Amino acid sequence: MERQFIERYKRKTRRELQQIINNRADYREEAVRAAEKLLGESDEDPREEISVARTACKRNNPFGPILFARSFSYRDVLTVISSTLLCMALFQILNYYKDEFVFVEYYPFLKLFLFFVFIIINHVLYFKEHKRSNDLLGRSMVDLFFFLSFMLFYSVYEYVVYDSVFPLPLNAQVIVFLAIFTVFSILLFETIVDFIKYLLIKMKCQIF
Structure with missing residues (x-):
């Protein structure tokens, strides 16, 4: 032995x-x-x-893709898809009550806040599933996948339920601009999240 x-x-x-x-x-x-x-x-x-x-x-390299690529599996895909569907379901509940006096004024902000909450939830679930924190690049990849999944499911929902097609820009320059803007927005947001994560670690209450 x-x-x-x-x-x-x-x-x-x-x-x-x-x-x-x-x-x-x-x-x-x-x-x-x-x-x-x-x-x-x-x-x-x-x-x-x-x-x-x-x-x-x-x-500890926040831009190192090695750990994220090695641990990426089907459960990460299923987690993001599940959170996307749950987020869309809550959006529909808000849409149903949007004319109520409680939601009339704050309805757009509630939807935006809910969307960002689910981004954080994805990071928390990653931390629970992998028993480790995701790095900056890994979190950005999860955010991008969540955003694209949301846009895809929302487009399918609008087409199936309301027979409407989400307008897509046909201009290549517009598409490139939107892609670059989305990536930089995600990186900027995750930089802020990284600072929040640092504060949580210092307070010994890390959740993602």
Whole structure:
């Protein structure tokens, strides 16, 4: 059994091995002995610390797409689609009551606020599903997918229910402008979200 732990712990750094030894109460006796043996056999290698620092730098890089691309799966797609459909359903409820005196004045702002709330909900769900926070680029990709899904489902809904077609600009310059504007708007919004995330981490109540 000790040999199995030795094979498993071979790739761990000296710091990780020392952590196992320090928290021996949380590990099996064979695991602790394997960590002690590997720690005793290994010499201090400065390249190891450099490698660990580079790995940490890559993980903390807000524009690094590696972690997001590796963890992206069908459940992320289903989560965004589900939140899009729920957001549209709540929009329809607001449309039904938009003539009530409570909603008449604030109806457009409520819809806009609800849309941004669902963007944050997507980030919270990502944090719960993957057990880690998404980076800036990953959150921007999720936002873009949510926005495109919403536009697609809304267009289908309008066509099926009201037999109306969402007007699309045929001018290539307009399409390029809208695409660039959308991307920059998402990045700007996520930069603000990143600051909010930083404050939540400092207050030790991180939710996304």
